[in-house]
Amino acid sequence: MTDLILSTLAQGLxxxxxxxxxxxxxxxxxFPDLSVDSTFTTGASISxxxxxxxxxxxxxxxxxxxGGLIAGSITGILHVKFKITNILxxxxxxxxxxxxxxxxxxxxxxxxxxxxxxxSEKNHIYKLAFLIIFxxxxxxxxxxxxxxxxGYVLKAVGQNQKFITGMGFDVDRYKILGLALANGLxxxxxxxxxxxxxxxxxxxxxxxxxxxxxxxxxxxxxFKNLKRFGVQNSSIVILGSIFYRGILSLALQIGVEPSxxxxxTALLMVLILSKGIxxxxxxxxxxxxxxxxxxxxxxxxxx
Amino acid sequence: xxxxxxxxxxxITFFSIVVLTGCASFNLDAxxxxxxxxxMDKEIFIGISQIAEHPALDNAREGFKESILELAEGKKxxxxxKNAQGDISNAQMIAESFKKDKVDxxxxxxxxxxxxxxxxxxxxPIIISAVTDPVAAGLVKNINTPGTNVSGTSDLAPIKKxxxxxxELEIKPQTIGFIYNTSEKNSEVQLDVxxxxxxxxxxxxxxxxxxxxxxxxxxxxxxxxxxDALYTPADNLIASSIRFLTSKALEKSIPxxxxxxxxxxxxxxxxxxxxxxxxxxxxxxxxxRVLTGENISEMAIETSKNPSISINLDTARILGISIDxxxxxxxxxxxxx
Numbered sequence: 001m002t003d004l005i006l007s008t009l010a011q012g013l014x015x016x017x018x019x020x021x022x023x024x025x026x027x028x029x030x031f032p033d034l035s036v037d038s039t040f041t042t043g044a045s046i047s048x049x050x051x052x053x054x055x056x057x058x059x060x061x062x063x064x065x066x067g068g069l070i071a072g073s074i075t076g077i078l079h080v081k082f083k084i085t086n087i088l089x090x091x092x093x094x095x096x097x098x099x100x101x102x103x104x105x106x107x108x109x110x111x112x113x114x115x116x117x118x119x120s121e122k123n124h125i126y127k128l129a130f131l132i133i134f135x136x137x138x139x140x141x142x143x144x145x146x147x148x149x150x151g152y153v154l155k156a157v158g159q160n161q162k163f164i165t166g167m168g169f170d171v172d173r174y175k176i177l178g179l180a181l182a183n184g185l186x187x188x189x190x191x192x193x194x195x196x197x198x199x200x201x202x203x204x205x206x207x208x209x210x211x212x213x214x215x216x217x218x219x220x221x222x223f224k225n226l227k228r229f230g231v232q233n234s235s236i237v238i239l240g241s242i243f244y245r246g247i248l249s250l251a252l253q254i255g256v257e258p259s260x261x262x263x264x265t266a267l268l269m270v271l272i273l274s275k276g277i278x279x280x281x282x283x284x285x286x287x288x289x290x291x292x293x294x295x296x297x298x299x300x301x302x303x
Numbered sequence: 304x305x306x307x308x309x310x311x312x313x314x315i316t317f318f319s320i321v322v323l324t325g326c327a328s329f330n331l332d333a334x335x336x337x338x339x340x341x342x343m344d345k346e347i348f349i350g351i352s353q354i355a356e357h358p359a360l361d362n363a364r365e366g367f368k369e370s371i372l373e374l375a376e377g378k379k380x381x382x383x384x385k386n387a388q389g390d391i392s393n394a395q396m397i398a399e400s401f402k403k404d405k406v407d408x409x410x411x412x413x414x415x416x417x418x419x420x421x422x423x424x425x426x427x428p429i430i431i432s433a434v435t436d437p438v439a440a441g442l443v444k445n446i447n448t449p450g451t452n453v454s455g456t457s458d459l460a461p462i463k464k465x466x467x468x469x470x471e472l473e474i475k476p477q478t479i480g481f482i483y484n485t486s487e488k489n490s491e492v493q494l495d496v497x498x499x500x501x502x503x504x505x506x507x508x509x510x511x512x513x514x515x516x517x518x519x520x521x522x523x524x525x526x527x528x529x530x531d532a533l534y535t536p537a538d539n540l541i542a543s544s545i546r547f548l549t550s551k552a553l554e555k556s557i558p559x560x561x562x563x564x565x566x567x568x569x570x571x572x573x574x575x576x577x578x579x580x581x582x583x584x585x586x587x588x589x590x591x592r593v594l595t596g597e598n599i600s601e602m603a604i605e606t607s608k609n610p611s612i613s614i615n616l617d618t619a620r621i622l623g624i625s626i627d628x629x630x631x632x633x634x635x636x637x638x639x640x
Contacts, residue, residue: 004403011392098514102485109488111418111441122425197395198422199441201415202486204391211392249396252385 006124008249012242013131014192015212019219019241020142020234021068021185022212027233029178030158031079034090036186036212038097039071040205043187044194045104048112051195057117061191068187069180071097076176101202108202117195127196134192138185139234154178215244346379347408347594350401352420354413355389357539358565359579363412363432363458366583367590374591391415398423408590411455414440414488421453428599431455432586433579435489435537437604447603454593454602456586458537460493460562460576461610463500468575468612469532470504472626474558478507480530482523482548484540485512493536493562508534516544523548527555535571537562545569549618558622567613567637572622577607611635 018040025033043064050060071093078089102108112120119127145151156164157174165171186208194200219240226236251264349371353360364384371380383406387393398420401409409429411417417431421442432455434440443449446457469476481497483490498508511526513519519540527533533552535541541548542565549570552559561571564578585605593599612630617638619626 004399007399008396011396015392107488107491108486109414109418109440113418113421113441193392197391197419199415199418201391201488203389207390248393249400252393252396253400 003124004249004253006128008245009242010124010128010131010196011193012245013128013135013238014189014196015208015215015245016135016238016241017138017192018186018189018208019212019215019237020138021182021189022209023216023233023237024178024185025182026213027216028155028158029175029182031086031175031179032090033072033075033179033182034087034209035071035075035093035097036090036183037205037208038094038101039068039183039186040190040193040208041101041200041202042067042071042097042104043190044200044204045101045110045202046187047191048110048194048200049104049106051112051115051117052110057195061118061188064187064191065184068184068190071187072180072183073176075183076179079179080172080175098202105200105202109199111199112195113198118192119195119198131192135238138188139238142234143232150174150177211244211248212241215241218244218247346381347375348381348383348404348406349408349410349590350397350404350406351382351384351410352394352397352401352412352416353384353386354391354394354416355539356386357542359458359537359542359563360412360433362579363583363586364410366580366585367410367430367432367587368583370584370587371590374588375594387416391419394419395423402427408593410586410590417442417453417455421451425452427452428593429453429455430586430590430593430599432582433458435459436492439488439492443604449600449602449604452599454599454604455589456582456605456607458489458577458579458582459496459606460537460574461607462493462496463503464610465560465562465575466500466504466506468573468630469560471630472573472624474532474624476506476530476532478509478530478532479560480526480533480557481508481510481536482519482526482533482541483510483512483536484538485514487538487540490536490538490541493538497534497536513540516540519544519548520551523551527552527557531557533557533559535559535561535566537577542566545571553618553621556622558624559618564611564613564635567615570615570618572618572624573612573614573634575610575612578609578611581609581611582607613637 018036022036025031046064046067047060050063051057055063075089075093078084078092079086084092118130121127146155153164153169154174154177157171157178161171164174190205194204216237219236222243223231223236223239351364353364368382383401383404385397385400387397394416398409401420402424406427409420409424409427411420411429411431413433414435417429417434418440420429429452431437431442431453434442434455435458437443437453437457438445442453443451479501481494483494494510501508509526509529511522513522533548535545535548545566546569549559553570559566559571561567561574561576563576564574567574585608589602589605592602612634614626614631614634615637
C-alpha cells in the first residue's frame with residue numbers, strides 16, 4: 001500500500017513540472033499551447049536516446065530541457081512573427097514534432113531497462129526524496145524568476161499587452177520567452193517520466209494537455225483557500241497535480257469499469273470546470289484590479 | 304452573493320470528492336480483508352494489465368482466462384482486470400497497484416503494459432502476450448532463455464509462410480505495399496521482417512507510414528498505384544480501418560494479405576497467422592506451467608503454434624482467383640461458399 005502511495009506521489013510530482021509549464025502558457029501568458037503533448041515526448045525521446053548512448057542521465061535532463069526550449073520558441077515564433085493564431089501554431093508544432101520525435105528515437109519505443117538512469121535505483125523512498133528536492137528546487141527558481149523584471153513583464157503580457165507595449169517592452173519577445181520556458185519545463189517532465197517508467201514511447205504524451213489542465217483546475221478549486229495564507233500559485237499547481245494523480249489512482253483501485261473510465265473523468269471535469277465558468281467573470285475583474293495595482297506598484301519601483 | 308454561492312459549490316465539490324475517495328478507500332480495505340481471508344484457501348491472484356480496448360487484445364485476454372480456468376480446475380483463480388485506456392501513465396499505475404496487491408502473477412497484454420509491469424517488479428512472474436519483439440522491448444535477454452521474470456507469447460506473424468502461401472495461390476507480385484501506423488513499434492518489426500523475407504522471393508516492399516485514420520485514404524490512393532498486392536500488418540490503426548482498406552484495394556483488383564484473421568473477416572483475401580484467442584490460450588498454458596513451479600526465466604518465448612489459414616471466399620470471387628481444393632480443405636473459410 002505504501003509503495004502505491006509513494007509512487008502516486010512520485011508521478012504527481014513529475015507531472016507537476018509539466019503542470020507548471022502549462023500553467024505558464026495557459027494561465028500566465030493566456031496562450032492555449034497545444035504543442036505540449038508532443039514536447040513531453042520530445043523530452044522523453046532526447047533523454048532516452050542520450051542515456052542509451054552513454055550520456056549522464058542528469059545531463060540528459062538538461063538536453064531535454066533545451067529541446068523543449070527550442071520547440072517552445074518555434075511555437076512562439078510561428079505565432080508572433082508569422083502571425084499564425086495561437087491554437088494553430090501549437091497544433092503545427094505538435095504535428096511536426098511527431099516526426100522529429102520518431103527521428104530522435106529512431107523507432108517508436110525505446111527501453112532503458114539495461115541502462116543506469118536516475119530511477120534505476122528501485123527504492124521508492126529514494127525516488128520520492130529525489131523528486132521532492134528536485135521539484136522544490138525548480139519551484140524556487142520559477143518563483144524567483146517571476147520576481148525579476150523579466151518575470152514581472154511576462155506576467156503582465158498575458159494580462160494587458162497594450163500596456164506593456166506602451167511601456168516600451170517588446171511583447172513578442174516575451175511571448176516567445178514564455179512559451180520556450182513552458183515547453184522546456186514540459187520536456188523536462190517528459191525526461192523524468194521516461195526514466196521513471198523505464199521506457200520511452202512515441203504515444204506517451206497523448207492526453208497530457210487534458211490531464212495537466214484538469215490537475216491545474218482541480219488544484220485551484222481544492223486549494224484556493226490556501227492562497228490566503230500566502231501559498232504561491234506554483235505550490236498550488238504542484239499540490240493539484242498530486243491530488244489529481246491520487247484521484248486517478250483511486251479510480252483505478254476501485255476498479256471503475258474500464259469502458260466507463262473516460263466518461264467518469266469527463267463528468268468530473270464538467271463538474272469542476274463548470275464552477276470555473278460561473279465564477280470566472282467576478283474573478284477576472286478582481287484579477288484585473290489586482291493587476292493594475294501591481295502594475296502601478298511596478299512603475300513606481302522602476303521610476 | 305454569487306461569489307458566496309461559488310465558494311459554497313466549490314466546497315461541496317471538494318467534499319464530494321473527499322467522500323467519494325473516502326468510500327473508495329473503505330471498499331479497498333474490505334477487499335484487502337477478503338484477500339487475506341482467502342489466502343487460507345490458496346486463491347491465486349492474477350493481475351491482467353491491458354493497454355487498450357481492442358478486439359485482438361480482448362481475445363488475448365479471454366483466451367488466457369479460458370485456458371487457465373480449464374487447466375487449473377479445482378483451484379480458485381481470481382482475475383483482477385485493469386485497462387489503461389491507451390494512456391501509458393495509467394499502465395504504470397496499474398502495475399504499481401498489482402505490486403501493492405501482491406498478486407501471484409501479472410498477465411500483460413501489449414508492449415507498453417509489459418514494459419510498465421517489468422519496470423515495476425522484477426519478482427512477480429510476468430506472462431506477456433501480443434508483444435511482437437520482447438527482446439527489442441527490453442523484456443527478455445533472448446527468446447530462448449529470457450533470464451528475467453518475463454516470458455509469454457509473441458504475436459509475430461509467420462511472414463515467411465505467408466509469402467509462400469501467396470505464391471501457392473498463384474499470386475506473384477513484384478511489389479507488395481505495406482501500410483502501417485508509425486507509432487506502433489510492433490508494425491515496424493513486421494515491416495523489417497517482411498522486407499528481409501521478401502528479398503528471398505525477389506519481391507520489393509513499398510511501405511507507407513501513417514499516423515491517423517484520416518491519412519489512410521490519401522496515402523492508399525498513391526500506394527495502390529505502385530503495388531500489385533497489399534500487406535496489412537497487425538496494427539491497431541490498420542485493424543480499425545480494415546474494411547475501408549480492403550474495399551479500396553478490391554476496387555483496383557489488388558489482393559490483400561492480412562496479418563490476422565480479423566483482417567480476412569474485414570475483406571482481406573487470406574491470412575496465415577495469429578489467432579489472438581489461441582495466442583491467449585497459449586499464454587495461459589505457459590502461465591499454468593509457472594504456477595506449477597516451472598522457472599519463468601528459463602521458459603522460451605513462444606510464437607503462435609498453430610498458425611491457421613483463413614480465406615475470404617467472397618473476396619476471392621471478386622478477384623477471380625480460384626483456390627486449390629487442397630488449400631481450401633485445411634483453411635477456415637469466410638464468406639459464401
